[in-house]
Amino acid sequence: MHELAIAEAVIEQVQRELNRAGQRGRVHRVELSIGRLSGVNCDSLRFAFDLLAPGTIVEGAALHINQPAATCVCSACGKRTAIEELVVACPACASEEISIEGGRDLLLQSVDVEGPCESSPPRKS
């Protein structure tokens, strides 16, 4: 049930991004990136977001969730395999000499807000 706390953090982070960009328009889309190995259940996160949204800046906003895969890197056969859930052996050669890269990030990717400059370029950080 920590998805409720994650959803709260999403809404707070959206507010910070709006403040930083000096935007006050209505938010109509929020895009998240929730890694496959992050331990966050996206159905629960959606449920929590919909529960919390009314009365906040994200009321009525569509929630879009990307779920990037992780990569299994095998030091025996050298293959890099995209994985959607944790593995303890290389899917290609079954070696256990592997390391797992990525798949754990919880990111607020973008916020679409009603504003004058529809075609503004991405902010460079």
Added chain:
Amino acid sequence: MRIVAATKILKANDQIAAENRALLASAGVCCVNVVGSPGSGKTTLIEALLKHFAGRISAAVIEGDIAGSIDAERIAALGVPAVQINTDGACHLDAAMIAAALRELDLNGLQLLLIENVGNLVCPASFDLGEHLRIVVLSVSEGDDKAVKYPAVFQSAHALCVTKTDLLPYTNFSLPRITADIHRLNPRARCFEAAALRGEGVAAITEWLTEHLNAAKAGAKASAEK
């Protein structure tokens, strides 16, 4: 317009956690986040560690529970300062709760701060509290498949402590299996075994902690002299 953020969702928590960690480090305090299921033996292990360190190491405990102060009372009975956090339903502690609890503690001269997280193998994994070390407690009656079933928390830990090992003859728990799984998931994690109620296996954990306590003290001294 589209605001491209690419910021961490838990950035606010992570920032407070970094402040907690810096505050504790400057005071020379080593902070340990103890996570595990309800009933895994977190409080009993903490009690055993405190008894072992009694009179030698200055320690304090932050207890996180959904409700009640049973655990803080158990710790206070040992004469150790304890702060109880009630999360009112939340399934994990977060960095802001710890920041508030730290204001209740005298960090002066403190060496070891143990934080007992809310009993849960899932949610605490995502929330950095500002600890220096994370220990996962797993009792033998929970089964030896838990590392593979709940990988995030085991991957985030510095050490695993298998508890209630005196019950091993009554379970099908395999120490070699859990050790092998941990080493695959998290090659750097230390593995300990303890029967904390009997005090068995506790010395090895205190030895490991003592190395970190000494390092925390030396780190604070070095930065104070700069």
